[in-house]
Amino acid sequence: MRRSPAEGTESHARITRRSLLLGGGMLGFAGMLGLRMRYLQLEQADQFRLLAEENRVNIRLIPPARGEIFDRNGFAIALNQPSYRVTIVREDAGDVDEVIARLAALIELDDVTLERAMTEMRRSPPFLPITIADRITWEEMSRIAVNAPALPGVTPEVGLSRHYPLGGVFAHVVGYVGPVSDYDLSRIENPDQLLRIPRFQIGKVGVEAREEELLRGKAGTRQVEVNAVGRVMRELDRREGQPGATMQLTIDRQLQAYVQARLGDESAAAVVLNARTGEILSINSSPTFDPNLFVTGISVADYRDLTENDHRPLANKSVQGTYPPGSTFKMVTALAALEEGLFDERDTVWCPGHLEVSNRRFHCWKRAGHGHMNLNTALRESCDVYFYELALKVGIDKISAMAERLGLGTRFEIPMSGVAQGLNPTRDWKQSVRGAPWVVGDTVNVSIGQGFVLASPLQLAVMTARLATGLAVEPSLVKSVEGEDRTLPEPVPLAINPQHLQAVRGAMFAVSNHRRGTAYGSRIIEDAYRMAGKTGTSQVRNITAAERAAGVTRNEDLPWERRDHALFVDFAPFDNPEIAVAVVVEHGGGGSTAAAPIARDITLQALFKGDPPLDAYPVKDRDRIATQQERIRKLMPDPDGHKRTRA
Amino acid sequence: MSYLEYAVKTVPTGWRKILYLNWPLILLIMAVASTGFLMLYSVAGGSFSPWVEPQLKRFVMGLVLMLFVAMVPIWFWRNISVVAYLGTLVLLILVEIMGSVGMGAQRWIDLGFMRLQPSELMKITLVMLLAAYYDWLPLPRTSRPIWVAIPVLIILIPTALVLRQPDLGTSILLLAGGGMVMFMAGVHWAYFAAVIGMGVGLVTAVFQSRGTEWQLLKDYQYRRIDTFLDPASDPLGAGYHITQSKIALGSGGWTGRGFMQGTQSRLNFLPEKHTDFIFTTLAEEFGFVGAFSLLSLYALIVVFCIASALMNRDRFSSLLTLGIAATFFLFFAVNMSMVMGLAPVVGVPLPLVSYGGSAMLVLMVAFGLVQSAHVHRAR
CATH class of the missing domain: 3.90.1310.10 (Penicillin-binding protein 2a (Domain 2))
Known part of the structure; x- marks a missing residue:
């Protein structure tokens, strides 16, 4: 339609007004966008650049x-x-x-x-x-x-x-x-x-x-x-x-492997120390398990086999396991008495097979009694009554003090899991933990390593090393780190009268070398390597009066888990002690039959750094030992395998 | 008004028209498009594929199309505006019925050689029809309710169709673009005041309806609004786009990190880096200087369009040019507001820069119309 010129002018004027207004608005908005840019890009730049960097770089x-x-x-x-x-x-x-x-x-x-x-x-x-x-x-x-x-x-x-x-x-x-x-x-x-x-x-x-x-x-x-x-x-x-x-x-791989093979399937632990430095030469617990299984992730079935085995392969019995030390504790009682001066090694005690202490009868393992006993014969034959008498005279305080000096009740600093403190009982301990006062019967029990006292095989080995050398030997496991020596400083003397120590050592020598010694059957006949030891048999059950009347049941007739623990500690060579050994066979029966033979084999193996000549064994044992050596040799690792490749 | 009313003798004819084109505007368009090629080259990691090459082809095609449209007298375009609008409306309904499904939204018709988005086309044909309408409408009737209701319907029908797709960005552009044409045509203030008042009411309603059965927006749209209000609340989820694009912008600083050195875009922290968020790459790599320059180029395009419209005594030409300028303004203003965290992420591309076929061609046709109006104006 045609528009009049006036309307055309009016239309143009209106469009001009409105479009200038809107155009102004648009420019204003654009200006605001510009300001926003300035704010983000100039004022906040540092902060955003940091964020961008964080976005981008990943460590x-x-x-x-x-x-x-x-x-x-x-x-x-x-x-x-x-x-x-x-x-x-x-x-x-x-x-x-x-x-x-x-x-x-x-x-x-x-x-x-x-x-x-x-x-x-x-x-x-x-x-x-x-x-x-x-x-x-x-x-x-x-x-x-x-x-x-x-x-x-x-x-x-x-x-x-x-x-x-x-x-x-x-x-x-x-x-x-x-x-x-x-x-x-x-x-x-x-x-x-x-x-x-x-x-x-x-x-x-x-x-x-x-x-x-x-x-x-x-x-x-x-x-x-x-x-x-x-x-x-x-x-x-x-x-x-x-x-x-x-x-x-500090461990010697060959010795460690030998001990493991020697312990076999027994539920047992063995520790070999360098008697003078305390270096742990081997420390085994058996039965064992293959750690490689755990690296890859062990199967449920394998794991169940390990946890359900009554011989507890996963437990590290050498440091975690604590046992009543039994007769291996008798050296502590003896030394405590000797150091107190209350007893002389020549003094004798009459053993009638039992001792009455405050209306309670404490038996000797030999019901017929040992007769007159001095230190040497009492330790040699492991007479209980002799040590009861000693303990009654010297008292628990001196005994536990001596036990502590010899390393019992001490948690040693070695990098293994669950290193146990054991238990070196004192009056205070009983009062605070058991809530009862110490009674004399407790002392009598402790004197032969029963009752409250508990020790790990490692502690027993340390005790033996200390007895052997008279030095405050501390066990160590790490020899060097990255080539840097980590050997402990030379141990200091224990300050125990050397004559007293020598008397105890002599008695221990008799245990292994005298015809009537409890470990005579497991002696070493090579003169240069003679060992001195002590058997121990610790009860895991109380023998009731009724049982005793009926005659004590022989270990072999008991179910496995109720048999006595068998223990043996020794050091060798007697004249110049180099190594100290402790062996515990759980529920093994007697220390002389179950633990001592193992300890002797280990001792010889450690001294000879390999299979000992058969001459070191008594004649009647040699055939058996030869077969045993043959069997174990097959289980040993290749002596040259896996030699270190870098320093 | 027929073509007879145009001062035919003063209008250039034949090849001489080329001399009378609005050349500064063409140069500005080319400058902006070149920025786009540069940025697409950068976000592709220094490669002409996959984005620069097709975009370049489409731009050349767009230039040819623009010149073609510019050569055709403006009265022809005015005369077909009703048909163009109705045709586009039919296409919009067609996509609603049979359009292929992509990105969860039905937006295009596959023409074989390209995918046509009728909603893009609608941006021009709507402005054309509104301009033609006010050219036809006697001036005194402009503000009469019945004569206001008609353009409102013309705007709302396609807006509703686009919103159904759903394409929030385009519907906002249609609504606001149409409204601006009406404003410039001289519709009374009171209407706009009323609409704005109603808008505020609607926004309130939208928020009130949330979570109820008659919820007005889709959940993702609500989430985008939430993100807009507090983008920091969920930087890896809903607010990821805005947070990352602000980091990119901010880390640009004064002069940027250098061409192809923007870590945010090169390492894919930026979403949609070749389409809606391409501005962030520019801002990251060329800094404030680059970003502000592009903003200035856009502003200059708008200014040149408005100037061209004011020089033109023809009502249709003026309104068409102004409407296209307004639409163009809305494009870049909404996009930049969005990437700078001033508006919700609604999916509006950066005009002439973002990768995309329909938008580029439609814009070039629009500038062709502006050129046609410029060339064929009465002198």
Whole structure:
């Protein structure tokens, strides 16, 4: 329609007004956008740039190689082995099921691992490698490498995993490593970031756990640039970590292996010390288990076998187990009395087979009685009444003081798990723990190592070493760390009258070498290596008066778990003590029959640093020993195997 | 008004029209589009594929289209505006019925060589029809209720259809663009005041309806509003887009981190970095200087359009040019507000820069109309 000129002018004027208004508004808005830009880009720039950097840079940890553990002669006890595993990257694989099917034709795939891998794969971004087979053999690894073109996205990878070449021999000493659990994390205050790496392994028991800090090393870091979904684009910076410290133990691998084989399936423990320095040459508990099982993750069935076994393979009896020391405690009672000057080694006591103490009858193990006994004969034949009399004169305070000086009731500082304190009972202890006053009957019981007193095989070995040398020997397990010597300072003398010590040692010599000694059957006839020892048989049950009247049941007729513990401690050579040994056979029966033969074999093995000549044994034992040596030799590790590769 | 009323003798004819084009505007458009190519090259990690190449082809096609539209006399466009509007409306209904489903929203018709988004086309045809309507309407009737109701319907019908797709960004653009044309045509103040008042009421209703059965917006739209109000509350979830784009913008500083050096976009922290959020890459890599320059280029385009409209005595030409300028303004204003955390993430591309076929071609056609109005104006 036609518009009049006036209307045209009016229309134009109105449009001009309105559009200038709106245009102004638009420019105003654009100005505001400009101000917003200024605010974000200039005023807040530093803060946002920092945020961008945080977005972009990701710090990844490089796990350090765990410190390896060697024996005193440089043989490997725990080392890191390359382990091969297969990973798959979903986005590279394309058809994952097809690739896995092809892989299954090449290597054996474990259903459980596979199941877990599939779950993990569904949850992770497609570029993340997922482990589908762990610990495959080198042969399987090469099969995969050869068929690589048919397996897109599959990569064989090499990692380090802990390996214990001697299996069960060091299981209780060194322990084992395993993946960090939530429980582990909850116990550690301010845990190292390393521990958060999935499947990172830390020491769970033994030296591996106690020296974790040293063995673990320091993590290296890798600064990588990542994109929004976490894919690594490139490496910006790399700082190498520090591998864990190499440790050398005082243990002699060959001796340790021998002792383990010698203990066999018995529920037993044995400790061999260097009598002068306290270095632990071997420390075994049997039966044992293969720590390598725990590294890979033990199966439920295997674990149940271990926990349900009544011989308790998982327990480290040499330091965790505490036993009434029985007659091996008699040296303590004797020394306490001698040091008090109340008794002379020549003084005699009449043993009628029992002693009445405050209306209670304490029996000697020999019901007919020993007759007149002095220190030498009483210890030799292990007369109980003699020590009852000594104890009544000297009192519990002096006895427990002496026990303490000889190392009983002391928790020694060695890096093993659950090192027990044992129990060296005193009046105060009974009052505070048992809520009852000490009575004289308690003293009588303690005098022959029964009643309240408890000691671990390690403590008994330390006691024997102290008796043998008169030095305040402390046990040690670590010889060096990263080549740096960790030997303890020379032990100081115990300040016990040497004549008294010599009297006790003489009596111990008689135990093993006199025709009437309780361990005469397990003597060493090689003059240079004669040993001095003491048997012990500790009751794990109370013998009631009715039982005693009916005649004490023979150990062999009792069920296993109610038989007496058999103990034996010794040192050798008698003239110049080098080693101290303690052996405990749980429910073994008598110390002279169950523990002493084992202790003698171990002693000889330690002194000769290998199989001793048969001449060292009494003639009638030699055939048996020859067969036994033959049998054990087959169980021993290759003497040159696993020699240390780095200093 | 027919073509006879145009001062044919003063209007250039034939190839001479090329000389009378609004060349500064064309140069500005090319500058903005070039910025887009540069940024698409950067976000692709220094590669012409997958984005620069097709975008370049479409821009050349768009330029040809723009020149073609510019050559056609403006009265032709005015005469077909009703048909164009109705045709677009039919297409909109068609996508509603049979359009392919993508991104959870039905938005395009597959033409074989390209995917046509009728909602994009509607941005122009709506402005065309409104301009034609007010050109036809005698001036005194402009503010009469019945004559106000008609353009309101013209605006609301396509807006409702687009909202159903659902495409919140485009419906806002249609509503606001149409409203601005009405405003410039001289509709009385009171109407706008009333609409704004009702808008406030509607917003209240939207929030009140949340969680009830007659909820007015989709859940994701509510979440976007929540995110807008407090983006820090969920930086990895709902607020991720805004937080990351603010980090990118902010880390640009004065002069930026350098071409292809923007870590935020190169490492994929930025969502939709080649489409709606491409501005953040520019701001990160060229800093305040780059970002402000682009804003200035946009503002200049709007200013040149308004100037062209004011020079034009023809009511249809003026209103059309102003409407297109307003739509263009809304495009970049909403997009920039969105990436700078001033508005909810509603899915509006950055005009001429963001990757995308329909939007680019439609904008070029729109500038073709502006050119046509400019060339064929009475002198």
